[in-house]
Amino acid sequence: MTNTVRALKNTRRSLRLFFASSSVRFALLAMVAALLLAPISLNTASAQVLPRAKSIAKRVMCMCGGCQDSAGMCSHPGGTFSGPCETARAMQKDLDLRVARSESDDAILTAYVQQYGPTVLVEPPNKGFDLLAWVMPILVPLIALVLVWQAVRGWRHKAVLAPAGGPPIDPRLLARVEREAGNEPARENDE
Amino acid sequence: MDILGSFALLLAFLAAVYAVVAGIVGILTRRLLLTKSARNAGMAVFVLVTIAVACLEYFFFTNNFSMAYVAEHSNRALPAYYKFAALWAGQEGSLLLWTWLLSGYVFFVLFLHRKRHPELMPYAGVVMASVQTFFLTLNNFVATPFQVIASADGAGVMHLAKLAEGRGLNPLLQYPEMVIHPPMLYLGYTGFTVPFAFALGALLGRYPGEKWIHITRRWTMIAWCFQSIGILLGAHWAYAVLGWGGYWAWDPVENASLLPWITGTAFLHSVMMQEKRGMMKVWNVWLVFTTFMLCILGTLLTRSGVVSSVHAFAQSSIGTWFVVFLAITFTVCFAAYWKNRDYLRSDNQLDSLVSRESSFLFNNLILLAACFAVLWGTLFPVLSEWVQGSKISVGAPFFNKVNVPIALFLMLLTGVGPLLAWRKTSFDALMRNFAWPLGGGVLAGVVALIFGFRDAYSLVCLILCVFVTLTIASEFFRGARVISARDGTNLLTSIGELTMRNTRRYGGYIVHFGMVLVFIGIAGTPFNKDIQKDLGIGDTLRIGPYTILCQNFDQVSNNNYQSDRASLEVFRNGKSVMMLFPERRLFLASGITETMVAVQSSPLRDLYVVYAGRSPESGRPAVHAYLLPLVKWIWFGGIVVVLGTILALLPNRRTVLVLRPATERSWTGAIAEVSAAMGPVASRVEGND
Numbered sequence: 001m002t003n004t005v006r007a008l009k010n011t012r013r014s015l016r017l018f019f020a021s022s023s024v025r026f027a028l029l030a031m032v033a034a035l036l037l038a039p040i041s042l043n044t045a046s047a048q049v050l051p052r053a054k055s056i057a058k059r060v061m062c063m064c065g066g067c068q069d070s071a072g073m074c075s076h077p078g079g080t081f082s083g084p085c086e087t088a089r090a091m092q093k094d095l096d097l098r099v100a101r102s103e104s105d106d107a108i109l110t111a112y113v114q115q116y117g118p119t120v121l122v123e124p125p126n127k128g129f130d131l132l133a134w135v136m137p138i139l140v141p142l143i144a145l146v147l148v149w150q151a152v153r154g155w156r157h158k159a160v161l162a163p164a165g166g167p168p169i170d171p172r173l174l175a176r177v178e179r180e181a182g183n184e185p186a187r188e189n190d191e
Numbered sequence: 192m193d194i195l196g197s198f199a200l201l202l203a204f205l206a207a208v209y210a211v212v213a214g215i216v217g218i219l220t221r222r223l224l225l226t227k228s229a230r231n232a233g234m235a236v237f238v239l240v241t242i243a244v245a246c247l248e249y250f251f252f253t254n255n256f257s258m259a260y261v262a263e264h265s266n267r268a269l270p271a272y273y274k275f276a277a278l279w280a281g282q283e284g285s286l287l288l289w290t291w292l293l294s295g296y297v298f299f300v301l302f303l304h305r306k307r308h309p310e311l312m313p314y315a316g317v318v319m320a321s322v323q324t325f326f327l328t329l330n331n332f333v334a335t336p337f338q339v340i341a342s343a344d345g346a347g348v349m350h351l352a353k354l355a356e357g358r359g360l361n362p363l364l365q366y367p368e369m370v371i372h373p374p375m376l377y378l379g380y381t382g383f384t385v386p387f388a389f390a391l392g393a394l395l396g397r398y399p400g401e402k403w404i405h406i407t408r409r410w411t412m413i414a415w416c417f418q419s420i421g422i423l424l425g426a427h428w429a430y431a432v433l434g435w436g437g438y439w440a441w442d443p444v445e446n447a448s449l450l451p452w453i454t455g456t457a458f459l460h461s462v463m464m465q466e467k468r469g470m471m472k473v474w475n476v477w478l479v480f481t482t483f484m485l486c487i488l489g490t491l492l493t494r495s496g497v498v499s500s501v502h503a504f505a506q507s508s509i510g511t512w513f514v515v516f517l518a519i520t521f522t523v524c525f526a527a528y529w530k531n532r533d534y535l536r537s538d539n540q541l542d543s544l545v546s547r548e549s550s551f552l553f554n555n556l557i558l559l560a561a562c563f564a565v566l567w568g569t570l571f572p573v574l575s576e577w578v579q580g581s582k583i584s585v586g587a588p589f590f591n592k593v594n595v596p597i598a599l600f601l602m603l604l605t606g607v608g609p610l611l612a613w614r615k616t617s618f619d620a621l622m623r624n625f626a627w628p629l630g631g632g633v634l635a636g637v638v639a640l641i642f643g644f645r646d647a648y649s650l651v652c653l654i655l656c657v658f659v660t661l662t663i664a665s666e667f668f669r670g671a672r673v674i675s676a677r678d679g680t681n682l683l684t685s686i687g688e689l690t691m692r693n694t695r696r697y698g699g700y701i702v703h704f705g706m707v708l709v710f711i712g713i714a715g716t717p718f719n720k721d722i723q724k725d726l727g728i729g730d731t732l733r734i735g736p737y738t739i740l741c742q743n744f745d746q747v748s749n750n751n752y753q754s755d756r757a758s759l760e761v762f763r764n765g766k767s768v769m770m771l772f773p774e775r776r777l778f779l780a781s782g783i784t785e786t787m788v789a790v791q792s793s794p795l796r797d798l799y800v801v802y803a804g805r806s807p808e809s810g811r812p813a814v815h816a817y818l819l820p821l822v823k824w825i826w827f828g829g830i831v832v833v834l835g836t837i838l839a840l841l842p843n844r845r846t847v848l849v850l851r852p853a854t855e856r857s858w859t860g861a862i863a864e865v866s867a868a869m870g871p872v873a874s875r876v877e878g879n880d
Binding site: 133 | 363432433434435436440442470540541542543544549552556557559560563564567568575578579582583584585586587588589592593597723775784785786801802803804805806807808813815
């Protein structure tokens with residue numbers, strides 16, 4: 001027991017001496033800082049900058065003029081390289097830089113519209129005349145729905161007013177059916 | 192032979208013009224001989240255009256490079272099946288193909304109905320011959336495929352010239368699908384001329400009743416089936432050739448093929464309203480008119496260059512002709528409708544909102560909404576440029592945002608519609624019919640959520656797909672159970688019997704099931720993954736559960752192309768599972784390089800690998816790998832759709848009625864017997880479709 005206590009005291013003393021050294025303290029501090037900052041720097045490199053840039057690249061058209069793809073999806077089949085063309089690669093790099101400079105999505109898209117015109121956006125802008133592109137596919141079916149509803153109402157009304165079709169049923173047969181089905185015989189004024 | 196081809200085309204044009212003129216005069220003067228003569232002229236057009244097509248094919252197979260069209264689209268080393276397909280590689284040939292297929296339809300319609308419907312056929316014949324005349328005008332005077340190459344000598348005299356070698360077929364078209372995709376699509380486009388001709392003919396001739404619908408129902412289904420095959424093959428071509436890991440990009444040409452398909456689908460549904468209840472006569476006529484006009488509009492859009500497309504291989508200034516034809520068609524249709532609108536007066540009556548009729552109404556509304564959204568998105572860049580002076584882009588994200596909710600709603604109706612009875616469905620019947628399918632759908636959704644299925648649209652799609660599948664299964668089960676109880680056959684035999692007794696109804700359900708499979712395939716899209724990496728020999732690339740090891744790069748060549756090929760070994764869980772060989776082919780005649788994608792397809796996912804070439808940055812070979820879940824379901828679903836349509840085209844098997852001596856039996860006993868045999872179905876009023 002005495003030996004164990006002595007061994008613990010020696011260990012504590014050695015540890016105190018070890019941590020008293022300034023170089024060790026600096027190294028430890030650096031390690032902790034590195035451990036804390038590592039996720040942030042990794043995050044900045046892969047999780048934030050590239051995916052966000054890639055996502056924005058899918059919202060802008062490749063402006064090479066030879067394809068109808070977004071800069072993020074540009075894939076010229078054939079040619080010297082079957083992948084993003086030179087223009088799309090340049091746009092992707094530019095987007096990487098802008099995202100690294102912490103420019104917002106809206107600011108980047110606005111800058112692109114200023115540079116290339118509204119055709120650079122893969123979707124019509126939701127303002128001015130171009131808002132119609134979004135509104136009409138909703139508005140037209142709604143109008144159609146109202147018209148169909150009106151028509152259906154008219155048809156239902158007609159169905160109520162319409163006299164019963166088909167050949168007249170023999171009252172004796174009807175009475176027999178009612179009787180055998182367990183109902184009261186049909187009265188004259190019920191027919 | 193070039194003179195024979197040109198001459199045959201010219202004669203075909205004259206025959207078509209004669210069919211129009213003689214047909215009209217025959218109708219007006221009621222001279223039977225003249226209308227018969229017009230019919231024969233309409234049939235002769237097919238023979239003459241066939242001669243022209245045979246001549247052009249002969250030039251391709253004999254490498255006759257004195258013909259401008261052959262020199263432009265073929266070369267000596269081109270494999271025979273691509274020489275055959277080169278016929279429709281350009282503007283002139285594809286228009287000739289259109290005329291040929293159209294004249295084929297006209298021939299068979301006129302021949303098969305030669306002894307029937309003597310009042311209607313002359314009108315339909317005139318309309319079909321008019322459409323033929325338009326296309327033959329293009330073939331003869333605007334885009335003739337029989338132009339020869341000529342050069343002037345020193346004295347300015349023109350001489351025939353023959354090139355030693357052709358420029359070759361566009362490498363993008365050198366893929367097996369391109370041998371069958373355009374004819375299938377064109378069979379769809381041209382096939383819609385038949386219902387159009389009968390609808391317009393019936394309107395012009397005030398042909399009584401729904402007969403024109405009975406006559407053209409099968410023709411419409413044939414056209415719709417071909418259009419479906421064409422669209423699917425086109426999607427598969429885009430998937431396998433363009434190397435971007437997708438199959439549908441909402442490209443204008445794709446949209447152009449989809450538009451008449453959507454309205455054709457609406458017509459195939461709404462036509463039942465007219466057959467069963469005498470409703471929606473005006474609507475049906477205009478649906479057929481619209482479908483035909485959308486076929487022409489699609490051709491106008493893609494051939495005129497109004498909108499640009501990766502699928503368009505035949506652009507020119509021919510658009511004006513289509514604009515004029517479209518304007519004339521609309522004017523004639525509208526005038527015919529206005530003059531004879533009283534003939535289309537419907538006996539529209541709706542007993543209940545919860546009925547098969549209202550489900551068809553909503554189905555049509557949704558389909559038309561989808562059609563409008565696609566058309567609007569396709570044309571909006573042109574409209575925007577016209578109004579604002581600056582062009583805007585309407586890309587795939589727009590179409591997805593607008594159309595995905597519409598498509599999901601349509602899928603819901605696909606499940607709901609067949610469970611509703613004609614005229615009226617009671618609340619009890621509604622609950623009874625919907626409980627299991629709805630419960631199954633919700634359960635599938637919960638299971639999918641537990642397994643990490645987090646995309647909202649895909650989740651809703653999955654729930655609806657399970658719901659629709661269960662409603663279809665319940666429809667088969669209920670019907671088969673009645674037959675099984677009565678005949679003592681097993682359930683499977685009863686399902687076969689049931690299906691063959693009403694092929695239209697149960698074939699339709701199979702088509703619906705095919706669409707469910709297609710939707711499941713599309714639902715996998717949000718989970719696509721891709722990675723591009725420079726790969727030297729011995730390097731690896733990881734995507735999903737796969738590790739791709741680059742083993743080698745080599746060259747394979749033949750007379751037509753030189754190919755750079757990557758040999759990639761694919762590992763899964765450390766085990767080698769397959770070898771993939773994506774290629775880059777340099778086509779010698781055209782000097783164009785194209786990629787050949789390597790795809791390992793399974794029901795769960797496709798591993799799709801493109802050898803992109805040498806990376807411009809590093810100079811090293813680059814490989815682009817995609818992991819695309821559930822894509823195979825789309826192609827399989829397409830096959831099911833086609834099989835269902837073929838089934839629906841078959842005639843119903845007639846039940847044999849065995850008579851026995853009448854006995855005096857009580858009504859109650861008979862009702863109880865029937866109820867026992869039919870089970871829960873008896874409480875539901877059912878239509879035939």
